[in-house]
Amino acid sequence: MLRQSRRISYQRTAGEIGALLLEASLIKTMHPLFNQKLRRSRQLCAWQLPASGPPVPELVFSTEINFSSSPRLYGLYSSRRSALLALQAIADLHKLCYGVLGREKLASGRGCFRAMLQQCAGACCGKESRESHDARLLAALEEVQVQCWPYPGAIGLVETFEDTQQVHVIHQWCYLGSANTVEAASKLQCTAPGFDADGYKILCKPLMTGRQEVILL
Numbered sequence: 403m404l405r406q407s408r409r410i411s412y413q414r415t416a417g418e419i420g421a422l423l424l425e426a427s428l429i430k431t432m433h434p435l436f437n438q439k440l441r442r443s444r445q446l447c448a449w450q451l452p453a454s455g456p457p458v459p460e461l462v463f464s465t466e467i468n469f470s471s472s473p474r475l476y477g478l479y480s481s482r483r484s485a486l487l488a489l490q491a492i493a494d495l496h497k498l499c500y501g502v503l504g505r506e507k508l509a510s511g512r513g514c515f516r517a518m519l520q521q522c523a524g525a526c527c528g529k530e531s532r533e534s535h536d537a538r539l540l541a542a543l544e545e546v547q548v549q550c551w552p553y554p555g556a557i558g559l560v561e562t563f564e565d566t567q568q569v570h571v572i573h574q575w576c577y578l579g580s581a582n583t584v585e586a587a588s589k590l591q592c593t594a595p596g597f598d599a600d601g602y603k604i605l606c607k608p609l610m611t612g613r614q615e616v617i618l619l
């Protein structure tokens with residue numbers, strides 16, 4: 403990579419969040435050879451629980467529903483396969499039942515194969531109550547819950563370092579650009595082009611902990 407380099411340029415940001423947002427957006431627009439991981443803004447999927455009834459997770463896709471406003475979404479996965487593996491890992495860790503989770507068929511009156519091996523706590527065969535199984539499922543999923551966009555519209559996230567101030571404009575977890583003043587930032591607003599997983603990963607913690615200065619635009 404160094405041998406192929408001809409020129410190095412840099413852009414100064416007012417803080418780490420601005421640097422991460424800029425990096426993710428440059429990777430999306432410039433498609434650099436060595437930044438494979440952040441490069442594609444591909445389709446995402448997540449597990450969603452129904453609004454009522456037994457909590458059986460259903461696989462949903464970002465092309466079908468708006469991930470920034472849909473409730474009861476858990477995990478962000480780049481493929482159906484990785485979503486299935488993640489749910490399986492949660493089930494294995496907490497001894498949840500694949501059958502009760504809707505991932506395999508249960509023969510009536512019999513426990514699942516994993517219950518025989520003590521890998522399922524037995525919600526399928528009456529060894530554990532359905533309520534207890536579902537409560538443990540909900541507690542495990544809570545750790546990977548996708549947060550809905552918590553503001554009525556776009557916001558400006560303010561970062562300041564020495565004499566540099568930047569207002570990063572964000573709507574529905576999607577980064578729309580930065581400006582040096584709030585007035586200029588409010589002109590940057592446009593419709594958010596849908597849920598952005600990179601934006602979500604960078605911004606979720608700083609915004610949900612409330613430690614950053616935020617202006618409603």
Ligand SMILES: [Zn+2]
Pocket residue numbers: 498499500501502513514515516517522523524525526527
């Ligand atoms: Zn079972």
